[in-house]
């Protein structure tokens with residue numbers, strides 16, 4: 248097998264493509280031949296030692312991937328050789344093969360291509376858990392999605408529409424806004440050129456959005472929260488912009504509003520039955536055509552460093568997927 252190896256987590260430039268011994272699965276593991284692996288924001292951080300999870304060195308980055316099972320370890324009964332699966336294990340995806348815990352593998356139904364499957368679990372699970380569980384989104388409510396053309400943002404638009412909500416997508420340029428409306432957003436705001444508060448007032452008859460989905464943080468968090476509707480729910484999903492916002496608490500009091508944390512990874516670990524039910528619903532929605540990953544581009548696995556550069560420069564709309 249070959250893989251991108253991180254021996255020194257000082258950034259993507261230090262990754263090297265190496266031939267490694269093909270491992271055999273231990274108890275509870277499977278060996279997967281990787282067909283596709285997508286980039287998620289944590290993949291950028293983990294190779295710089297800036298992510299909360301710090302794997303022992305050396306490691307192969309690549310949190311999320313899809314492929315075919317080549318061997319199963321002892322005690323694995325629900326998966327078999329030649330079965331197509333997707334997996335989000337945190338590392339291992341940027342190579343030709345990886346060992347994965349069987350319990351983290353999602354068997355793929357026929358008609359679920361590897362490129363879509365590799366770009367599915369992290370974004371759709373996060374956005375479904377955020378909007379439907381933490382945000383208690385109801386049909387007819389209005390959702391504002393910040394960073395709406397990104398990975399979790401595009402998934403949030405599709406899930407909110409599938410739930411019957413009205414979606415306002417906010418992003419940093421006209422091309423990103425156009426993408427958001429092309430996948431279902433009812434309106435868009437270019438927050439580089441428009442005043443976010445004025446635009447939200449105009450689009451909601453002064454009422455404000457009921458739910459705000461924020462994977463960006465930074466300078467737009469406070470104006471967005473100031474615009475939220477009575478009994479609104481502000482979903483704290485991530486801090487792609489860098490700075491972690493601080494809000495005056497009186498704003499929450501004035502709107503009877505909630506600031507709601509979203510941590511899908513821990514939800515999946517602490518509440519596995521609820522997570523499994525959610526994943527089943529998402530797979531059904533995919534089969535019914537209600538949701539479909541937005542694939543910005545597919546690149547050969549050898550071009551991983553180019554993919555990192557594209558994602559790091561805010562140039563990606565939807566998901567970047569590496570293929571073998």
Ligand SMILES: NC(=O)c1ccc[n+]([C@@H]2O[C@H](COP(=O)([O-])OP(=O)(O)OC[C@H]3O[C@@H](n4cnc5c(N)ncnc54)[C@H](OP(=O)(O)O)[C@@H]3O)[C@@H](O)[C@H]2O)c1
Nearest residue numbers: 288394397398399418419462484485486487488509510511
């Ligand atoms: N809480 C959870 O359970 C959970 C799960 C998954 C991901 N996340 C977090 O969600 C965030 C987004 O993840 P993603 O995979 O959707 O990333 P992504 O595809 O790169 O999207 C992030 C978006 O943030 C905006 N952005 C603003 N300032 C940025 C900057 N300085 N650098 C990069 N992007 C910037 C960009 O949109 P504009 O250019 O339009 O502003 C970009 O499209 C990350 O912080 C990630 O860690 C959280």
